[in-house]
Amino acid sequence: MAIMWKTLKRWYHQLGSPRYFYRFCEAVLPWLVPVALAVLAVGLVWGLLYAPVERYQGNSYRIIYIHVPASSGALMGYIAMGVAGLVALVWRMKMAEVMLKALAPFGAALAAVSLLTGALWGKPTWGTYWQWDARMTSMLILLFLYLGIMALQNAIRDPRQAARAAALLAVVGVINVVIVKYSVEWLNTLHQGATLKVVGESSIDPSMKWPLLISMAGLWLLYAANVLIRARTEVLNRERRSGWVRRLVRDGEA
Amino acid sequence: MSAPTLTTVWTASLHRELTLIWRSPADIVQPLFFFVVVVTLFPLALSPKPALLALVAPGAVWVAALLAVMLSLDGLFRRDQESGALDLLLTAPGVSVVPVTAKLLAHWLLTGLPLALIAPLLGYMLQLPVAVLDTLMVSVLLGTPTLTVVGAIGAALTVGLNRGGILLAVLVLPLYVPVLVFGAGVVRTALDGLPTGGLLAVLGAILALAVSLGPVAVALGLRISAGD
Numbered sequence: 001m002a003i004m005w006k007t008l009k010r011w012y013h014q015l016g017s018p019r020y021f022y023r024f025c026e027a028v029l030p031w032l033v034p035v036a037l038a039v040l041a042v043g044l045v046w047g048l049l050y051a052p053v054e055r056y057q058g059n060s061y062r063i064i065y066i067h068v069p070a071s072s073g074a075l076m077g078y079i080a081m082g083v084a085g086l087v088a089l090v091w092r093m094k095m096a097e098v099m100l101k102a103l104a105p106f107g108a109a110l111a112a113v114s115l116l117t118g119a120l121w122g123k124p125t126w127g128t129y130w131q132w133d134a135r136m137t138s139m140l141i142l143l144f145l146y147l148g149i150m151a152l153q154n155a156i157r158d159p160r161q162a163a164r165a166a167a168l169l170a171v172v173g174v175i176n177v178v179i180v181k182y183s184v185e186w187l188n189t190l191h192q193g194a195t196l197k198v199v200g201e202s203s204i205d206p207s208m209k210w211p212l213l214i215s216m217a218g219l220w221l222l223y224a225a226n227v228l229i230r231a232r233t234e235v236l237n238r239e240r241r242s243g244w245v246r247r248l249v250r251d252g253e254a
Numbered sequence: 255m256s257a258p259t260l261t262t263v264w265t266a267s268l269h270r271e272l273t274l275i276w277r278s279p280a281d282i283v284q285p286l287f288f289f290v291v292v293v294t295l296f297p298l299a300l301s302p303k304p305a306l307l308a309l310v311a312p313g314a315v316w317v318a319a320l321l322a323v324m325l326s327l328d329g330l331f332r333r334d335q336e337s338g339a340l341d342l343l344l345t346a347p348g349v350s351v352v353p354v355t356a357k358l359l360a361h362w363l364l365t366g367l368p369l370a371l372i373a374p375l376l377g378y379m380l381q382l383p384v385a386v387l388d389t390l391m392v393s394v395l396l397g398t399p400t401l402t403v404v405g406a407i408g409a410a411l412t413v414g415l416n417r418g419g420i421l422l423a424v425l426v427l428p429l430y431v432p433v434l435v436f437g438a439g440v441v442r443t444a445l446d447g448l449p450t451g452g453l454l455a456v457l458g459a460i461l462a463l464a465v466s467l468g469p470v471a472v473a474l475g476l477r478i479s480a481g482d
Contacts (some may be wrong), residue, residue, distance in 0.1 A: 089474070144428040151424050155415050164478045165411045169425060172407055172471055176429050179460065214434040 003005040016095050018235045025232040032225045040218025041067075043199035047202040047211035049225045054208075060124045063117050065212060071139065076108030077223065078142060081149070093196030095231075097163030098238070099109050101153060101171060104229035106223050108146035114139055134185040142178050159238060257347045267353035271360030274333075285326040285365045286372060287345035293376045304381040311380035312390070312441035318376075319369050319394055320401060320430055327363045327405040328422055330357070331413040331476065340413070344381070344480055353467040354476070358406055366398035389444040389454075396457040397437040398468030400475050410475030432460060 034158045081103045086095035104165030118131040118136060120204040130136070149166050156162035204212070239245045247253070258266075275281050276391040296314040299308055334340040343353050373394045374387040380388065415421065440453040 141428050141431055144424075146427060148425045151421060154413060155412070158481070161478060161481055165475070168407070168471060168475055168478060169411065172404075172429065175463075175467075176432070181430040182431040187435055187439065203423055 003014055005113070016093050016096075018094065018239050021095055022232060022244075022248075023096075025065055025228050029225060029232075030229070032221065036218055036221035038218075039214060040222055042220050043211050043213075043215030046214055047208075051208050051211050052205070055126060060121065063121045064208075064234075065215045066216060067109075067114060067117040068212060069216040070110045070117065071232035072150075072216060073145075073219050073223050074107055074114055074139065074142060076220070077103050078111065078146065078170075078177065079174060081107070081170040085170035085174075088164060088167040089171065089185060094160075094238075095165065095235075097160065098231045099227065100167055100226045100233045101234055104146055104150050104153070104166075105230070106226045108143060108150065110219075110223070111139055111143040115143065118169055132187070134181070134187065137184040137187075138181050149173070152247050159234075201238055246253065260352055263352050264356055267356035268360055271357045272364070275360060275364045281326070281329075282364050282368065285322045286368050289318050289369055289372065290376065293380065296380065306455045307381040308377060308383070308445070311377055311382045312438045313444070314380060315376055315390065315436055316397075316438040316441075317371055317395070319373065319398065320427075320434055323366060323370055323398055323401040324405050324423060324426055324430070325419075326361070327402065327409045328419050330361060330406060330409045332351065335413050340476065340481065343478060343480075350473045350476070351469050354473045358469060358472065361406075362399050362402045364392055366402050367395075367400055372393040377441075382441075383461075386441060386444040389450055390441050392454060393457060395441040396454065396461055397433045400433050400456040400457075400461050400464040400468075401430060402473070403471045404433075406472045407468065407475050410472045410479060413476065432456070436460070475480040 003154075044065055048062050051062070053059055081100055084096045084100040084103065087093050088100060115136070118139070122131065123129050123215060149169050153162045153166045154168055168247055236245055237246075262377065293314055295312065298308060300306060331340055334343070344350050346353075370391055374391045377387050377390045378384070405422075405426045408422050408429075411425065412422050436453055436457050440450050443453060444450050
Protein backbone atom coordinates (compact mmCIF):
# COMPACT_ATOMS: atom_id res chain seq x y z
CA MET A 1 0.00 0.00 0.00
CA ALA A 2 2.76 2.44 1.03
CA ILE A 3 4.71 1.57 -2.10
CA MET A 4 1.64 2.13 -4.28
CA TRP A 5 1.11 5.53 -2.70
CA LYS A 6 4.76 6.45 -3.27
CA THR A 7 4.59 5.36 -6.91
CA LEU A 8 1.42 7.37 -7.41
CA LYS A 9 3.02 10.43 -5.85
CA ARG A 10 6.10 10.08 -8.05
CA TRP A 11 3.89 9.76 -11.15
CA TYR A 12 1.94 12.84 -10.13
CA HIS A 13 5.12 14.90 -9.82
CA GLN A 14 6.78 13.47 -12.91
CA LEU A 15 3.73 13.93 -15.11
CA GLY A 16 3.52 17.48 -13.76
CA SER A 17 6.67 18.24 -15.72
CA PRO A 18 5.82 19.17 -19.32
CA ARG A 19 8.93 17.55 -20.73
CA TYR A 20 8.34 14.27 -18.91
CA PHE A 21 4.71 14.40 -19.96
CA TYR A 22 5.71 14.83 -23.59
CA ARG A 23 7.97 11.79 -23.39
CA PHE A 24 5.20 9.85 -21.67
CA CYS A 25 2.81 10.69 -24.54
CA GLU A 26 5.39 9.68 -27.13
CA ALA A 27 5.80 6.34 -25.37
CA VAL A 28 2.11 5.62 -24.73
CA LEU A 29 0.27 6.96 -27.77
CA PRO A 30 1.71 4.62 -30.46
CA TRP A 31 0.02 1.65 -28.80
CA LEU A 32 -2.87 3.40 -27.01
CA VAL A 33 -4.53 4.57 -30.23
CA PRO A 34 -4.56 1.14 -31.96
CA VAL A 35 -5.57 -0.65 -28.75
CA ALA A 36 -8.45 1.80 -28.20
CA LEU A 37 -9.66 1.41 -31.78
CA ALA A 38 -9.36 -2.39 -31.60
CA VAL A 39 -11.26 -2.66 -28.31
CA LEU A 40 -13.95 -0.32 -29.58
CA ALA A 41 -14.23 -2.31 -32.82
CA VAL A 42 -14.58 -5.62 -30.92
CA GLY A 43 -17.27 -4.16 -28.65
CA LEU A 44 -19.22 -2.56 -31.49
CA VAL A 45 -19.06 -5.52 -33.88
CA TRP A 46 -20.03 -7.94 -31.11
CA GLY A 47 -22.84 -5.66 -29.92
CA LEU A 48 -24.19 -4.62 -33.30
CA LEU A 49 -23.91 -7.99 -35.11
CA TYR A 50 -23.70 -10.88 -32.63
CA ALA A 51 -25.46 -9.90 -29.40
CA PRO A 52 -28.97 -11.43 -29.15
CA VAL A 53 -32.09 -9.55 -30.27
CA GLU A 54 -33.98 -7.82 -27.47
CA ARG A 55 -37.42 -9.29 -26.74
CA TYR A 56 -39.45 -6.04 -26.78
CA GLN A 57 -37.37 -3.58 -28.78
CA GLY A 58 -36.05 -5.95 -31.45
CA ASN A 59 -32.85 -4.74 -33.09
CA SER A 60 -33.38 -1.05 -32.28
CA TYR A 61 -31.94 -1.54 -28.81
CA ARG A 62 -28.49 -2.05 -30.36
CA ILE A 63 -27.91 1.69 -30.37
CA ILE A 64 -27.22 1.17 -26.67
CA TYR A 65 -23.70 0.13 -27.70
CA ILE A 66 -23.05 3.70 -28.84
CA HIS A 67 -25.46 5.60 -26.61
CA VAL A 68 -24.34 4.37 -23.20
CA PRO A 69 -20.57 4.60 -23.83
CA ALA A 70 -20.99 8.14 -25.22
CA SER A 71 -23.17 9.26 -22.29
CA SER A 72 -20.86 7.82 -19.66
CA GLY A 73 -17.83 9.28 -21.44
CA ALA A 74 -19.39 12.74 -21.53
CA LEU A 75 -20.23 12.57 -17.83
CA MET A 76 -16.83 11.18 -16.80
CA GLY A 77 -15.06 13.77 -18.94
CA TYR A 78 -16.84 16.58 -17.16
CA ILE A 79 -16.08 15.15 -13.73
CA ALA A 80 -12.44 14.77 -14.78
CA MET A 81 -12.48 18.43 -15.83
CA GLY A 82 -13.77 19.36 -12.39
CA VAL A 83 -10.97 17.38 -10.71
CA ALA A 84 -8.35 18.87 -13.05
CA GLY A 85 -9.82 22.30 -12.35
CA LEU A 86 -9.54 21.81 -8.61
CA VAL A 87 -5.93 20.66 -8.92
CA ALA A 88 -5.17 23.62 -11.21
CA LEU A 89 -6.69 26.13 -8.78
CA VAL A 90 -5.33 24.71 -5.53
CA TRP A 91 -1.85 23.53 -6.53
CA ARG A 92 -1.44 25.73 -9.62
CA MET A 93 -0.24 22.68 -11.53
CA LYS A 94 0.41 23.56 -15.17
CA MET A 95 -0.36 20.09 -16.51
CA ALA A 96 -3.79 20.12 -14.83
CA GLU A 97 -4.56 23.28 -16.81
CA VAL A 98 -3.42 21.56 -20.00
CA MET A 99 -5.54 18.48 -19.24
CA LEU A 100 -8.58 20.60 -18.53
CA LYS A 101 -8.32 22.23 -21.92
CA ALA A 102 -7.67 18.90 -23.65
CA LEU A 103 -10.69 17.21 -22.05
CA ALA A 104 -13.34 19.65 -23.29
CA PRO A 105 -13.77 19.12 -27.07
CA PHE A 106 -14.08 15.32 -27.09
CA GLY A 107 -16.37 15.44 -24.04
CA ALA A 108 -18.64 17.97 -25.74
CA ALA A 109 -18.71 15.80 -28.87
CA LEU A 110 -19.67 12.76 -26.77
CA ALA A 111 -22.48 14.71 -25.11
CA ALA A 112 -23.76 15.63 -28.58
CA VAL A 113 -23.49 12.00 -29.74
CA SER A 114 -25.35 10.89 -26.63
CA LEU A 115 -28.20 13.32 -27.33
CA LEU A 116 -28.34 12.37 -31.00
CA THR A 117 -28.36 8.61 -30.45
CA GLY A 118 -30.81 9.09 -27.60
CA ALA A 119 -33.18 10.93 -29.93
CA LEU A 120 -32.87 8.21 -32.58
CA TRP A 121 -33.52 5.53 -29.97
CA GLY A 122 -36.40 7.48 -28.44
CA LYS A 123 -38.43 7.56 -31.67
CA PRO A 124 -39.07 3.78 -32.04
CA THR A 125 -39.17 3.16 -28.27
CA TRP A 126 -41.04 6.09 -26.76
CA GLY A 127 -42.59 7.43 -29.96
CA THR A 128 -40.79 10.74 -29.78
CA TYR A 129 -37.38 12.18 -30.63
CA TRP A 130 -37.37 14.54 -27.72
CA GLN A 131 -38.95 14.76 -24.29
CA TRP A 132 -38.07 17.02 -21.38
CA ASP A 133 -37.12 13.95 -19.42
CA ALA A 134 -34.67 14.24 -16.52
CA ARG A 135 -31.69 12.50 -18.07
CA MET A 136 -32.11 14.04 -21.49
CA THR A 137 -32.37 17.50 -19.99
CA SER A 138 -29.31 16.90 -17.78
CA MET A 139 -27.29 15.81 -20.80
CA LEU A 140 -28.38 18.90 -22.73
CA ILE A 141 -27.34 21.14 -19.83
CA LEU A 142 -24.06 19.22 -19.65
CA LEU A 143 -23.47 19.98 -23.33
CA PHE A 144 -24.16 23.67 -22.63
CA LEU A 145 -21.69 23.61 -19.73
CA TYR A 146 -19.03 22.07 -22.00
CA LEU A 147 -19.68 24.73 -24.64
CA GLY A 148 -19.55 27.46 -21.99
CA ILE A 149 -16.12 26.32 -20.84
CA MET A 150 -14.86 26.15 -24.41
CA ALA A 151 -16.28 29.62 -25.13
CA LEU A 152 -14.57 31.08 -22.06
CA GLN A 153 -11.26 29.48 -22.99
CA ASN A 154 -11.59 30.89 -26.48
CA ALA A 155 -12.33 34.40 -25.27
CA ILE A 156 -9.24 34.82 -23.08
CA ARG A 157 -6.00 35.24 -24.96
CA ASP A 158 -3.44 34.41 -22.26
CA PRO A 159 -3.36 30.58 -22.08
CA ARG A 160 -2.68 30.38 -18.33
CA GLN A 161 -5.40 32.86 -17.47
CA ALA A 162 -7.83 31.13 -19.85
CA ALA A 163 -7.09 27.78 -18.23
CA ARG A 164 -7.53 29.08 -14.69
CA ALA A 165 -10.81 30.80 -15.58
CA ALA A 166 -12.04 27.57 -17.17
CA ALA A 167 -10.89 25.67 -14.08
CA LEU A 168 -13.06 27.79 -11.79
CA LEU A 169 -16.02 27.42 -14.14
CA ALA A 170 -15.51 23.64 -14.30
CA VAL A 171 -15.48 23.30 -10.51
CA VAL A 172 -18.64 25.41 -10.18
CA GLY A 173 -20.14 23.42 -13.05
CA VAL A 174 -19.54 20.04 -11.38
CA ILE A 175 -21.37 21.17 -8.24
CA ASN A 176 -24.08 22.54 -10.49
CA VAL A 177 -24.48 19.34 -12.51
CA VAL A 178 -25.37 17.45 -9.33
CA ILE A 179 -28.08 19.98 -8.43
CA VAL A 180 -29.34 20.07 -12.02
CA LYS A 181 -29.71 16.29 -11.93
CA TYR A 182 -31.91 16.38 -8.83
CA SER A 183 -33.90 19.39 -10.01
CA VAL A 184 -34.86 17.90 -13.37
CA GLU A 185 -35.52 14.52 -11.78
CA TRP A 186 -38.08 16.24 -9.61
CA LEU A 187 -39.47 17.91 -12.73
CA ASN A 188 -40.00 14.88 -14.94
CA THR A 189 -38.79 11.31 -15.44
CA LEU A 190 -39.41 9.05 -18.42
CA HIS A 191 -35.98 7.48 -18.88
CA GLN A 192 -35.31 3.98 -17.59
CA GLY A 193 -33.10 3.60 -14.53
CA ALA A 194 -29.47 2.56 -14.71
CA THR A 195 -29.08 -0.84 -16.39
CA LEU A 196 -25.46 -1.37 -15.42
CA LYS A 197 -24.73 -1.44 -11.72
CA VAL A 198 -21.34 -1.48 -10.06
CA VAL A 199 -22.83 -2.89 -6.87
CA GLY A 200 -25.53 -5.54 -7.17
CA GLU A 201 -27.03 -7.41 -10.11
CA SER A 202 -27.25 -5.55 -13.42
CA SER A 203 -30.65 -5.72 -15.11
CA ILE A 204 -29.09 -6.67 -18.45
CA ASP A 205 -28.30 -10.17 -19.70
CA PRO A 206 -24.55 -11.07 -19.70
CA SER A 207 -24.71 -11.79 -23.45
CA MET A 208 -25.65 -8.15 -23.98
CA LYS A 209 -23.64 -6.75 -21.08
CA TRP A 210 -20.17 -7.84 -22.17
CA PRO A 211 -20.16 -6.16 -25.59
CA LEU A 212 -21.51 -3.04 -23.84
CA LEU A 213 -18.70 -3.02 -21.30
CA ILE A 214 -16.12 -3.60 -24.04
CA SER A 215 -17.53 -0.76 -26.16
CA MET A 216 -17.42 1.48 -23.11
CA ALA A 217 -13.81 0.58 -22.38
CA GLY A 218 -12.91 1.18 -26.04
CA LEU A 219 -14.53 4.58 -26.18
CA TRP A 220 -12.98 5.66 -22.89
CA LEU A 221 -9.54 4.57 -24.14
CA LEU A 222 -10.15 6.54 -27.33
CA TYR A 223 -11.12 9.56 -25.23
CA ALA A 224 -7.90 9.15 -23.22
CA ALA A 225 -5.86 8.96 -26.43
CA ASN A 226 -7.57 12.06 -27.79
CA VAL A 227 -6.85 13.93 -24.54
CA LEU A 228 -3.18 12.94 -24.65
CA ILE A 229 -2.85 14.05 -28.27
CA ARG A 230 -4.46 17.42 -27.54
CA ALA A 231 -2.45 17.84 -24.33
CA ARG A 232 0.78 17.02 -26.16
CA THR A 233 0.09 19.73 -28.75
CA GLU A 234 -0.80 22.21 -26.01
CA VAL A 235 2.39 21.40 -24.09
CA LEU A 236 4.52 21.99 -27.17
CA ASN A 237 2.73 25.27 -27.83
CA ARG A 238 3.10 26.49 -24.26
CA GLU A 239 6.74 25.44 -24.00
CA ARG A 240 7.75 26.55 -27.48
CA ARG A 241 10.36 28.95 -26.12
CA SER A 242 12.00 26.42 -23.81
CA GLY A 243 15.25 24.65 -24.61
CA TRP A 244 13.89 21.13 -24.91
CA VAL A 245 11.25 22.04 -27.49
CA ARG A 246 13.83 23.92 -29.56
CA ARG A 247 16.10 20.90 -29.40
CA LEU A 248 13.16 18.67 -30.34
CA VAL A 249 12.43 20.76 -33.43
CA ARG A 250 16.11 20.95 -34.40
CA ASP A 251 17.34 17.44 -33.64
CA GLY A 252 14.07 15.48 -33.51
CA GLU A 253 14.53 14.35 -29.93
CA ALA A 254 13.77 15.94 -26.57
CA MET B 255 -0.92 51.81 10.51
CA SER B 256 -2.65 48.70 11.75
CA ALA B 257 -4.76 46.58 9.42
CA PRO B 258 -8.48 47.41 9.61
CA THR B 259 -10.77 44.90 11.30
CA LEU B 260 -13.19 42.81 9.27
CA THR B 261 -16.14 44.79 10.62
CA THR B 262 -14.62 48.09 9.50
CA VAL B 263 -13.94 46.68 6.04
CA TRP B 264 -17.45 45.25 5.83
CA THR B 265 -19.20 48.47 6.89
CA ALA B 266 -17.04 50.69 4.72
CA SER B 267 -17.42 48.44 1.65
CA LEU B 268 -21.17 48.10 2.06
CA HIS B 269 -21.50 51.86 2.50
CA ARG B 270 -19.38 52.51 -0.58
CA GLU B 271 -21.28 50.06 -2.79
CA LEU B 272 -24.72 51.25 -1.69
CA THR B 273 -23.71 54.88 -2.24
CA LEU B 274 -22.33 54.10 -5.70
CA ILE B 275 -25.45 52.30 -6.88
CA TRP B 276 -27.75 54.83 -5.19
CA ARG B 277 -26.08 57.67 -7.10
CA SER B 278 -26.73 56.07 -10.48
CA PRO B 279 -30.47 55.37 -10.32
CA ALA B 280 -30.42 53.93 -13.84
CA ASP B 281 -28.74 50.81 -12.38
CA ILE B 282 -31.75 50.28 -10.12
CA VAL B 283 -34.51 51.31 -12.50
CA GLN B 284 -33.36 49.61 -15.70
CA PRO B 285 -33.41 45.97 -14.50
CA LEU B 286 -36.83 46.62 -13.03
CA PHE B 287 -38.05 48.19 -16.25
CA PHE B 288 -36.60 45.28 -18.24
CA PHE B 289 -38.44 42.83 -15.96
CA VAL B 290 -41.78 44.59 -16.49
CA VAL B 291 -41.34 44.92 -20.26
CA VAL B 292 -40.40 41.27 -20.78
CA VAL B 293 -43.36 40.05 -18.73
CA THR B 294 -45.61 42.37 -20.76
CA LEU B 295 -44.43 40.69 -23.95
CA PHE B 296 -45.84 37.30 -22.95
CA PRO B 297 -49.58 38.09 -23.13
CA LEU B 298 -48.94 39.92 -26.41
CA ALA B 299 -47.05 36.98 -27.90
CA LEU B 300 -49.15 34.08 -26.57
CA SER B 301 -52.75 35.17 -26.18
CA PRO B 302 -54.57 37.33 -23.63
CA LYS B 303 -56.75 34.39 -22.50
CA PRO B 304 -56.69 34.33 -18.68
CA ALA B 305 -56.60 30.53 -18.31
CA LEU B 306 -53.58 30.19 -20.60
CA LEU B 307 -51.76 33.13 -19.00
CA ALA B 308 -52.17 31.74 -15.49
CA LEU B 309 -50.61 28.50 -16.75
CA VAL B 310 -47.48 30.13 -18.17
CA ALA B 311 -47.25 32.94 -15.57
CA PRO B 312 -44.87 31.22 -13.11
CA GLY B 313 -42.41 30.41 -15.88
CA ALA B 314 -42.76 33.78 -17.60
CA VAL B 315 -42.17 35.79 -14.43
CA TRP B 316 -39.25 33.57 -13.45
CA VAL B 317 -37.51 33.66 -16.83
CA ALA B 318 -37.90 37.44 -16.97
CA ALA B 319 -36.52 37.85 -13.42
CA LEU B 320 -33.59 35.55 -14.24
CA LEU B 321 -32.70 37.52 -17.37
CA ALA B 322 -33.05 40.84 -15.54
CA VAL B 323 -30.60 39.71 -12.82
CA MET B 324 -28.16 38.36 -15.37
CA LEU B 325 -28.15 41.50 -17.50
CA SER B 326 -27.75 43.71 -14.43
CA LEU B 327 -24.59 41.78 -13.53
CA ASP B 328 -22.75 42.49 -16.75
CA GLY B 329 -21.43 45.81 -15.48
CA LEU B 330 -21.01 44.70 -11.85
CA PHE B 331 -17.22 44.87 -11.80
CA ARG B 332 -16.54 46.80 -14.99
CA ARG B 333 -16.70 50.31 -13.54
CA ASP B 334 -14.43 49.30 -10.66
CA GLN B 335 -12.03 47.74 -13.10
CA GLU B 336 -11.89 50.80 -15.32
CA SER B 337 -11.30 53.14 -12.39
CA GLY B 338 -8.68 50.85 -10.87
CA ALA B 339 -10.70 50.35 -7.68
CA LEU B 340 -10.86 46.61 -8.40
CA ASP B 341 -7.06 46.25 -8.28
CA LEU B 342 -6.98 48.11 -4.97
CA LEU B 343 -9.67 45.80 -3.63
CA LEU B 344 -7.66 42.74 -4.62
CA THR B 345 -4.31 44.01 -3.33
CA ALA B 346 -5.64 45.47 -0.07
CA PRO B 347 -4.53 43.71 3.12
CA GLY B 348 -6.98 41.14 4.49
CA VAL B 349 -9.33 38.86 2.60
CA SER B 350 -10.99 40.15 -0.54
CA VAL B 351 -14.04 37.96 0.17
CA VAL B 352 -15.41 40.54 2.62
CA PRO B 353 -15.62 43.52 0.25
CA VAL B 354 -16.79 41.19 -2.54
CA THR B 355 -19.63 39.90 -0.34
CA ALA B 356 -20.56 43.48 0.54
CA LYS B 357 -20.67 44.31 -3.16
CA LEU B 358 -22.95 41.35 -3.91
CA LEU B 359 -25.26 42.19 -0.99
CA ALA B 360 -25.51 45.84 -2.08
CA HIS B 361 -26.21 44.80 -5.64
CA TRP B 362 -28.93 42.38 -4.58
CA LEU B 363 -30.55 44.88 -2.20
CA LEU B 364 -30.94 47.45 -4.98
CA THR B 365 -31.71 45.18 -7.97
CA GLY B 366 -32.82 41.72 -6.80
CA LEU B 367 -35.02 42.84 -3.93
CA PRO B 368 -37.03 45.32 -6.06
CA LEU B 369 -37.66 42.52 -8.57
CA ALA B 370 -39.08 40.34 -5.79
CA LEU B 371 -41.25 43.20 -4.53
CA ILE B 372 -42.77 43.90 -7.94
CA ALA B 373 -43.17 40.22 -8.92
CA PRO B 374 -46.65 39.83 -7.30
CA LEU B 375 -47.96 42.74 -9.36
CA LEU B 376 -46.70 41.16 -12.57
CA GLY B 377 -48.11 37.80 -11.48
CA TYR B 378 -51.47 39.47 -10.97
CA MET B 379 -51.28 41.03 -14.44
CA LEU B 380 -50.68 37.52 -15.82
CA GLN B 381 -53.90 36.37 -14.10
CA LEU B 382 -52.31 34.36 -11.31
CA PRO B 383 -54.80 33.81 -8.47
CA VAL B 384 -54.19 36.20 -5.57
CA ALA B 385 -53.70 33.24 -3.23
CA VAL B 386 -50.40 32.23 -4.88
CA LEU B 387 -48.91 35.72 -5.22
CA ASP B 388 -47.20 35.52 -1.83
CA THR B 389 -45.56 32.22 -2.85
CA LEU B 390 -44.37 33.88 -6.05
CA MET B 391 -42.81 36.71 -4.09
CA VAL B 392 -41.13 34.43 -1.55
CA SER B 393 -39.75 32.22 -4.33
CA VAL B 394 -38.26 35.22 -6.18
CA LEU B 395 -36.96 36.56 -2.86
CA LEU B 396 -35.17 33.26 -2.13
CA GLY B 397 -34.01 32.71 -5.72
CA THR B 398 -32.60 36.08 -6.79
CA PRO B 399 -29.68 36.17 -4.30
CA THR B 400 -28.51 32.82 -5.71
CA LEU B 401 -28.83 34.22 -9.23
CA THR B 402 -26.81 37.27 -8.19
CA VAL B 403 -24.00 35.25 -6.61
CA VAL B 404 -23.74 32.63 -9.37
CA GLY B 405 -23.98 35.27 -12.08
CA ALA B 406 -21.28 37.29 -10.34
CA ILE B 407 -18.87 34.35 -10.80
CA GLY B 408 -19.43 34.64 -14.54
CA ALA B 409 -19.16 38.44 -14.39
CA ALA B 410 -15.87 38.14 -12.49
CA LEU B 411 -14.42 35.77 -15.09
CA THR B 412 -15.44 37.96 -18.04
CA VAL B 413 -14.67 41.38 -16.52
CA GLY B 414 -11.62 42.12 -18.64
CA LEU B 415 -13.11 40.88 -21.92
CA ASN B 416 -14.63 43.10 -24.55
CA ARG B 417 -17.51 40.83 -25.50
CA GLY B 418 -18.87 40.43 -21.98
CA GLY B 419 -22.63 40.34 -22.52
CA ILE B 420 -23.33 37.31 -24.66
CA LEU B 421 -20.43 35.30 -23.24
CA LEU B 422 -21.75 35.94 -19.74
CA ALA B 423 -25.12 34.54 -20.82
CA VAL B 424 -23.52 31.43 -22.31
CA LEU B 425 -21.58 30.78 -19.10
CA VAL B 426 -24.24 31.63 -16.57
CA LEU B 427 -27.60 30.52 -17.99
CA PRO B 428 -26.86 26.76 -17.71
CA LEU B 429 -25.86 27.37 -14.09
CA TYR B 430 -29.23 29.03 -13.45
CA VAL B 431 -31.22 25.90 -14.33
CA PRO B 432 -31.80 24.51 -10.80
CA VAL B 433 -33.02 27.85 -9.41
CA LEU B 434 -35.37 28.26 -12.35
CA VAL B 435 -36.75 24.72 -12.03
CA PHE B 436 -37.44 24.99 -8.32
CA GLY B 437 -38.43 28.69 -8.36
CA ALA B 438 -41.07 28.33 -11.04
CA GLY B 439 -41.90 24.86 -9.68
CA VAL B 440 -42.85 26.25 -6.28
CA VAL B 441 -45.37 28.61 -7.87
CA ARG B 442 -46.86 25.86 -10.03
CA THR B 443 -47.14 23.63 -6.96
CA ALA B 444 -48.98 26.44 -5.17
CA LEU B 445 -51.27 26.80 -8.20
CA ASP B 446 -52.16 23.12 -7.85
CA GLY B 447 -53.02 23.75 -4.22
CA LEU B 448 -50.23 21.53 -2.88
CA PRO B 449 -47.94 22.38 0.07
CA THR B 450 -44.87 24.38 -0.96
CA GLY B 451 -42.76 24.21 2.20
CA GLY B 452 -40.41 21.49 0.96
CA LEU B 453 -39.60 23.18 -2.33
CA LEU B 454 -39.07 26.54 -0.64
CA ALA B 455 -36.66 24.75 1.71
CA VAL B 456 -34.77 23.39 -1.32
CA LEU B 457 -34.54 26.92 -2.74
CA GLY B 458 -33.27 28.04 0.65
CA ALA B 459 -30.69 25.26 0.73
CA ILE B 460 -29.39 26.24 -2.71
CA LEU B 461 -29.27 29.83 -1.48
CA ALA B 462 -27.25 28.79 1.60
CA LEU B 463 -24.78 26.92 -0.63
CA ALA B 464 -24.46 29.84 -3.03
CA VAL B 465 -24.05 32.46 -0.32
CA SER B 466 -21.48 30.47 1.66
CA LEU B 467 -19.23 29.31 -1.23
CA GLY B 468 -20.15 31.77 -3.98
CA PRO B 469 -18.31 34.89 -2.75
CA VAL B 470 -15.09 32.86 -2.44
CA ALA B 471 -15.49 31.78 -6.07
CA VAL B 472 -16.25 35.36 -7.13
CA ALA B 473 -13.12 36.67 -5.37
CA LEU B 474 -11.06 33.91 -6.98
CA GLY B 475 -12.57 34.72 -10.37
CA LEU B 476 -11.61 38.38 -9.97
CA ARG B 477 -8.05 37.37 -9.10
CA ILE B 478 -7.85 35.14 -12.17
CA SER B 479 -9.17 37.97 -14.37
CA ALA B 480 -6.59 40.32 -12.87
CA GLY B 481 -3.94 37.92 -14.20
CA ASP B 482 -3.02 36.28 -10.93
